[in-house]
Amino acid sequence: MLSPAILIPAILNGLLIGAIYALVALGLTLIYGVLHIINFAHGALLSAALFAAFFAFRLLGLDPYLAVFLLAPIFFALGYALQRFIIGPASHGDDRNMLLVTLGIAVIIENALLYAFRADTRTIDVAYAFQTIDIGSTFLAVPRVVGFVGAFAVAIVLWLIMTFTDTGRAIRAVAKEKLGAELAGIDVAHVYALTFGLGTACVAIAACLLLPSYYVNPSVGDAFVLVAFTIVVLGGMGSVPGALIGALLIGVAESLSGLFLGESLGQIGIFLIFIVVLLVRPSGLFGARA
Amino acid sequence: MPNQRNLSRRQFLATTAFGAAATVTGSIAMPSVLHAQGASVKLGVLHPVTGALSYSGQQGRLGAMMAIEEINAAGGIKGLGKIDAVLGDAQSTPDGGTAEVEKMNSAEVACIVGGYASNICLATTQAAARYELPYVVDVGVADGIVTRGLKNTFRFGPGFGVISKTALANLAAINDQAGKPARTVMIVHEDSLFGSGLAKLLNAQLPQQGFEILETIPHPTPTRDFNNVVLKIKAQNPDIVIPANYYNEYVLLARTMQQQQVRPKGIYSVLGGAASSYKFVKEFPDAAKYIMDCNHWFDPRNERAQALKKKVEGKDQFFTYEVYMNYSCVNLIADALQRAGSAERAKLTAALASSTFDGHLMPYGPTKFVNGQNEGAAPVNTQVLDNDIKVVLPTAFANGKPVFPRPV
Secondary structure, eight states, X not given: OOOHHHHHHHHHHHHHHHHHHHHHHHHHHHIIIIIOOOOTTHHHHHHHXXXXXXXXXXXXXXXHHHHHHHHHHHHHHHHHHIIIIIIHHHHTTOHHHHHHHHHHHHHHHHHHHHHHHTTOOBOOOOGGGGOEEEETTEEEEHHHHHHHHHHHHHHHHHHHHHHHSHHHHHHHHHHHXXXXXXXXXXXXXXXXXXXXXXHHHHHHHHHHHHGGGSOBOTTTTHHHXXXXXXXXXXXXXXXXXXXXXXXXXXXXXXXXXXXXXXXXXXXHHHHHHHHHHHHHOTTOSSOOOO | OOOTTOOOHHHHHHHHHHHHHHHHHTOSOOOXXXXXXXXXXXXXXXXXXXSTTHHXXXXXXXXXXXXXXXXXXXXXXXXXXXXXXXXXXOTTSHHHHHHHHHHHHHTXXXXXXXXXXXXXXXXXXXXXXXXXXXXXXXSOOOGGGGSSOOTTEEXXXXXXXXXXXXXXXXXXXXXXHTTSOOOEEEEEEESSHHHHHHHHHHHHHTGGGTOEEEEEEEXXXXXXXXXXXXXXXXXXXXXXXXXXXXXXXXXHHHHHHHHTTOOOSEEEEESOTTTTOHHXXXXXXXXXXTOEEEEOOOOTTOHHHHHHHHHHHHTTOOXXXXXXXXXXXXXXXXXXXXXXXXXXXXXXXXXXXXXXXXXXXXXXXXXXXXXXXXXTOXXXXXXXXXXXXXXXXXXXXXXXXXXXXXXX
16 A cells, blocks of 8 residues: 555645646636537647747747747637638538548647747756755656636636626527527627637637646647647536636546556546546536436 | 537547557658659668657658769769659658558669568568568667578667677676676666567576666656656665656656656666767756666767767767667668669578678678678777766777766
8 A cells, every 4th residue: 555655645646636627627618618529739739839838938038938928819819810711611511521631720830830849858947946845755847736726716717707798698508509599699709719719718828837847749749639628528518617627626536547557558537537437427527417 | 409519428439449550650641752853773661750759750851862872972872873762651660651551662663771660570570571671770679570580680789689798798797897886776668669579688698797686667658758767766765777768758757767866776778769879968968867778779980870879969960879770770771772783682682691881880891691681790888977978898898987877
C-alpha cells in the first residue's frame, strides 16, 4: 500500500493536470453542445495557440499569463471566421461534412505549423516555471496551480455567459430548437460562429496557461484532444460544469492508475471511469436525458 | 420538432473514434514523398518527420540532406552522377515507415537510409528485405534489427548490447573512481522497443556491477506529466537515476525533478534523449547541469565534424546525434556506390558488406560489417559541464573529466 506521502501529492497532481484537461475540454463541449460539431480541429487549434503564445513571449516579451488578454480575442475572431466562412458554408448543414471539414482543417493547421516552424520542440523559460507551493511534503508547481484557478475562472465565466446574458440565451435557444430560434429573429449563423469563437478562445486560454509548464511542437495538441473528447462525453455533451468536473475526475483517475498500474497503463483508469459512468449514466455526468 | 441535426451518442462515439484515431496517428496527412530533380542515383531518405518523433526525424533528414548536397556539389558519385533524394515520412510509426518503403521500392531507389526509432527500423528493414533493397539504419539500437539474418540490413551505429555494456562499465569506473558513493539505482524508460529493450539489459547487468535496482518505471511516449514518476523516485531516494527516453519526455522528467527538488547523486542516462543535446543544455542549463550520458557522439577531434557543427549551427539548428549519424551514413552509402560502380541492389549490398569506410565523423575507426552490424561502432560518455557537453570517457576522445557525485 502506498503511503499518504505519495498518495496525497498524486491526487493533487491529478487535480492540477485535470484542470488543464478541463480548459481544453470546455471549448470542445461548447462547440459540440451547441453546434453539434465534433471538432477535430480542436487539437490543431491548441497547437496553433501554443505557438502563438510562444512567439508572443519570444518576440513581444509578453508573459503567457498576460498573453491571454491578447490571444483570447484573436482566437475568438479566428474561430468565428472559421465557422462563419469555412465550416458552415462547406458543410452544407450535414454533420458528417462538418466532421470531415474540421478534420481537414486539423491536417492543414498541423502541416502548416510543421512547414513554418519544423518539428522542433520549443519551451519558454520563465522565472516562475520552477517555483513551487509547498504543502507539507508536497511541492505543487506554480504554473499548474495557476492553470487550476484559471480553469475554474473560465468555467464560471462561461456559465455566467450562458446563463445570464442575451448571447447565452440565444446560444441556448439555438441549441434547443434551431428553427424556433430562427423564427424568433435570432441570427443562427451568427450564433453558430459566436459559439465556435468562444470555444476557440477557450483553447487560446488553455494554451497560455499550459505553456509555462509544457512544450510546443506542431503535434502537441494531439496529446490532449483524445482525452478532451472523453471528458466531453463523460461530463455530458454540452455541459460546462460536466466538462470541469469530468476533467478533474479523469485527471485523478489517470494519476492514480499511473501510480498503481504504472505510467504505461495510466490511460486504463481514464477509460474504466468512462465506461462505468456511461453504464450508469448514459448521458454523462451532467448531460440532459434524451 | 426535434433538432434533426443532433448526433446520437453512438454516432458521436463512432465518428470521434475514427477521427481522433486519424488525427492522433496522423494517418491522414500530406503526401510525404518528395523528389529532388535531375539526378541519376535514387536514395531513399526515410525518417519520422511528423508525429511524436518528428524533431529527431527532421534532424536526421537534415544530416542526410546536408551530406547529399555536399556530395552533389562535388560532382556526385563518380560514374553514376548525382544523388536524387526520395524523401519519406514514417509518421513516427512502423506502419508509416513500411508504407514509405513500398513507395520507395516503386520509385526504384538504390538504397534507403534512416528509420531512426528501433520499432520503425525493425519494420522498415524487413519490408525492404522483401525487395532485396539495401538499407542502412541510422540510429535504431534494438539488437533485433541486425540479428534476423537480413542480408540487406546494415547498422552503422552501435546497438543495445554494446551500448549497455559500455555504459555500465563506464558507470562502474566513474563510481569506483569516486570511492563508490552510489549503490542504488532507479531506471525510468519509455515503453516501446528502444526503452524496454534497454531496461531489460540494464536490469540483467546492473546487479553484476554491484548496483541494486530499486525500481524500473516504464512510461509511454508522449507522456504529459512526470509528477507521479518523480514522486516514486523521491520516495525511494536512489543514488542514481537512469533515464532512457526520447527528447520531450526527458526534458519533462528533468524539469519535474528540478521542480520537486529531487537531487540524486547522479543522473546517468543511457541513450538519454536530451542528455547529450545542446538544445537542452542551452534552454535548461540548471536542469541539465552534471547530467551524464552514454550515447552516440561525434569525434570532437575530427575537423570535418567541427566544420559540420559550425555549418549546422549556421542554419540555426542544433548539432544533434541524428544529424551527424545520418551525415555519416549517407557518406558510407556514397562510398559503397562508388566502389560498386553501379546502383544495382545486389552489387551495392555486396559493396556495403565489404565496406572499410573511415570518412565518417564518429569515434569508430574503419567500418567493418559483421552480419550487418558495424563492429567498430561504440558510444561515448558525455557530461554537461560548464554549460557545454564534454566527452569524459573513453579518455582517448575525452575533452573533460567526470564530476561525480554531483556537487550539492
